Amino acid sequence: MAQSTSLRCRVLEGKDLPAKDVSGSSDPYCVVKVDNEVVARTATVWKSLNPFWGEEYTLRLPRGFRSLAIYVLDEDTIGHDDVIGKVSLSHQQISAQPRGIDSWLSLAPVDPDEEVQGEIHLEVQVPEQGHPRVLRCHLIGARDLAPRDPSGTSDPFARVSCCGHTQETAVIKKTRFPRWDEVLEFELAEGELGDAVLSVEVWDWDIVGKNDFLGRVELPLGAPGATKGWFQLLPFASSAEEPGGQLGSLRLAVRLVEDRVLPPHCYQPLIQLLAEPIRCPGQPPAGTALAVLEEVTSGESRQDVATKLVKIFLAQGLAVPFLDYLIARELARTKDPNTLFRSNSLASKSVEMFMKVVGLPYLHEVLKPVVNRIFEEKKYVELDPCKMELSRGRRISFKGSLSEAQVRESSLGLLQGYLGDVVDAIVGSVEKCPPLMRAAFKQLRRRVEEQFPSAQHEEVRYFSISGFLFLRFFAPAVLTPKLFGLREQHADPRTGRTLLLLAKALQSIGNLGLQLGKEPWMAPLHAVLLPSVTRVKAFLDGLVEVDSTQAGEEPVPAAPFGPSATIKEGYLHVREAEEPALLPRFAFKKRYFWLSTEALSYSKSPEWQGPRARCRIPVPQMRAVERVDEGTFPQPHVMQVVAQDGAGQLRTTYIQCKVRAPTPHPGDPGDTPPPLSPAPQGAPTQDTSKQPCGKRAVPGGGGKSPSP
Template sequence: MGPHVIKKTRFPHWDEVLELELGEGEPGEAVLSVEVWDWDIVGKNDFLGRVEFPLDTILTTPIKGWFQLLPFPSAAENLGGQLGALRLTVRLVEDRVLPPHYYQPLIQLLTEPILCPDQPPAGTALAILEEVTSGESRQDVATKLVKIFLGQGLAVPLLDYLTTRELARTTDPNTLFRSNSLASKSVEQFMKVVGLPYLHEVLKPVVNRIFEEKKYVELDPGKMELSRSRRISFKGSLSEARVRESSLELLQGYLGDIVDAIVGSVEKCPTLMRVAFKQLRRRVEERFPSAQHEEVRYFSISGFLFLRFFAPAVLTPKLFSLREQHADPRTARTLLLLAKALQSIGNLGLQLGQGKEPWMAPLHAVLLPSVTRVRAFLDGLVEVESAEEDQVPPALLPSSATIKEGYLHTRTAGGATLLPRLAFKKRYFWLSAEALTYSKSPEWQARCSIPVRRMRAVERVDEGTFQHPHVMQIVAQDGTGQLHTTYIQCKSAQELWQWLWALRQASSANEAMLPTCHPGTFRAGRWTCCLQPACSAPGCSRTHSTVALGEWSDPLDPAAAAQTLYGHLRRVGTRLRAAGAGGPQGSAETDPPGVGQAAHSCTSMHMHVHKDMHLVVHTCTCLRMHE
């Protein structure tokens, strides 16, 4: 398995996260080997080098930086130091997640200041967690807090608690929520968890068009490449003025479409987000009531919605699942200019003309009218009926909403007489909370589907089972109780993990999930994985309920989130004790009530411990080839 193919460059830039699942037990002498190959259509593929890491070393010390690519041992004398270098981050993560009820004491401790607001705020677990959380771990803590409180139906009160504390510390409204405090990061992660379908509905059409058109756009005279502009004209090289004029027209069109989509999306915005923003505006108006601070009530919301949500998604669509791959340099420059424009709109145009980029001035004529429309949009966004404020949707996604879609190759198990490679057919897939549906193309009306409620396992297939890698299987049960397996081939390891996560998230609440399954297929009268001769033989490999990607896009799992927060609290135990966090908050030597004791007792009872080991490789940020 590996990242996607990079073409026509000596300096490939992948910037992908690959996740490999390891078996239980000690790493021993196991080694992670990262290899780079130049794939050729004709002839032999060229080996470019490799880097190896012993897993027992990664377990104690995460690895990050540039590493010299090494040749095969037999070729070491010939190649010497002529190979390139690879920059990557490697870490080994071991998660032990106990049954949810063991985390109730910790969750009660965290929710106490929300449910019992009369206690002194300085001594609460939330206040202490906010104080001792460092910049490096703040985003992770914020994400896990949001997921725990979403599970408790208390996400809006959590944000209100944190933002109110932040407001109390703020004297200059111009700096409000500018820092990466726990309050700011929590609102940011809340928007990502709750508002991802909304973000896709608003931005995906125009982002897809930008990627497909690949227009050359540049306003900075110092970066214009006039010879490249021949690609947009048959009249030869254009002048700087013509390139600026063409770029300005394109940017105005893209930006106009983005702003139109945003300001027209009031009713599409999740109710939970609107309620949170309504409460935030109320608190800001209470803190800064004077007329001279009237803009703050708008800026407090636009600063989050535009500067921390819409603009970052336009800048790097892949990080928000808007695109499967990062943009090429030309498209990335267009996205950067649009993100800058959205930031100016999010700042309500207050800093227009004051920056270090005067070449952005031609866009001001478009930005200023947009600011007026955005103010009206923000007013409409917080107009939520009081009856709706207490409603917490049972699911973050509507059951009919498309969670993920795209082309894959599929085949069903059993009875195939063709070669495995020919048995896979290209189909377009849609996944919602209700079903996995597929057809020959997005426009094709005849469709097949697998109801999500009937899924019993979603697992990878061994690499050697078929004549191509990146295959997963969905085991589903029909109305008569019979199990049927569908095999699906993905284009890359990254895509495989994304689909595994999405399918497992959608089916996470299913009952009667299979504890085991076969990572191979039944062929020629036996299973390719364990060689058992009966088709109905029990599985030889355990199944998994989730994929631990470690980001805001993980499933809502309060137990896993609580385990992560518990780990943070243990690591800062000394600082907790120094802060006076004795008694129920725990100390450097004791665990939060119930959690530590449960962990120790259940670790010895393997039936109660869910253990997953994941090797997370932030692989191939870039490859630097030596001359």
């Protein structure tokens, strides 16, 4: 039996934040930390004291995590980012709310002495009764200490205190993984121990100014004997009360899920019970487990239930019959075709999650070129006269500000171009659409035609598919590309407005022209929308023309990417670990990388194809993926991938990663270590794995971390 701990964290919005810029505003973003280690970063909301982020993360955590902290910072183009405040939640606070926390929480000020991380390795020998009594404290080392110097390292030393006696270790320069290996002895008088406590503090030595606090540990000395192990460094106890509301507040939704995962065979009776109405469709549906589950599922948990059911039936090779079962029940309850699949029922949510799980590579192939071009061009597009800023037109013309008509004409041309490219990509993608999706849509259309066979409901057979494909798939991906893995960052306000107008146009096309929008300023687009509806109908007709043998469903792993899908690719720098030599090679070589669900591979150029042309590290052979200490190599942001080959030998590969933007250490505005951005999983929920504290590696230190 295994333990699974995950934390769902939604950073929703902030309000009443203090102004950090001379303009009287701020550019806030959030950093999410678990046990003082960065695991996620939101986008920056420019020029706002009441920002809305709406970002969600699923964090896979170690069982012993202690705290979750969300820091709000103000991004500065020049200089270091300013820390606004933080919200801290302990493991006990989160676990005490089984349904999760969803509320406004006041931001607290950030005290550098409270921003500690890492562990210290100690062995303490408490003496027996006798004269003299010698207390021995063996300070072996520490790991993952907080960086306090601009170089990204520290100069740590330890200070040990007991019964009024204090001793210090030597200073280890420029490291966050010091090894002292010193034994400090304290001669104590009889009866001096009693209820005494051994205090071990770790400090960063500074040649100028006062030393920086790195953490402390207190050990009771009541019982004689030896105590040895790794101990978490803790901050000083806070004596001052935190002012509430002075720094604004943050709305969070946090829920902790701690599960015990049983062996697969233990779940077979449940899976058989759920699949019974799918495999034996003749029985009355009212009393089946799926029907009961559909009735009792609440609105707040419907998406979670739909996600799990889709993955279960995908793994069983029954996803299309499962969706057909739910759709048939939904149609039986629907009398008005205009309300078909409008609600967030279990059937609607299941089809939506099915598209995101199965069709994400298809979505990327269709939309990514146009979305990337919109982000790169950063054109000003606005049709609403109430929101139009004529001064923005100076980038279009050197003759000064443009008139409202000129801005509208320019915006209309740009929007028509983007929309035409998107529609062309969609209607030409019939053969690119996964056969499993096409089979599900074919069955959906058949069910709708059976329920509404009259000629007056002819449009329903198209709308039943376009409602899912356009309104719940293409349009949301255009509106928020980051949540679908199309981009690594949210759009800036100008690009976001372009995406919003484009998403509105796609929604109108998805409604088959029946609802062209309530805004009168969208009317100039109607000349493009109505012809596109005819092309979309032809696309939907071709989409459902799929043979049953072509769309034969096999059990597939419930993962957001297919087995051969490339999740990310691009140039990085790599270096293989080598045996000690007189002339070691320190240079990192530039290589083109591919990351898939099967392997991490690289070659000299992207044109080199085939297994023999690429160096390949299969995922099953990986034993650890760890961040390397900043001071190990001349280059920053290096990680190591430790893999075990067929002969059982560990092989370490060092990779220099790319970082989009620096994120400051919240406790030290002068220090800017890189953010650990979670890799997009291609779904609205980002999934980030959190390593236990102390798993950042020194070179060759692989094998200590658990398998990924």
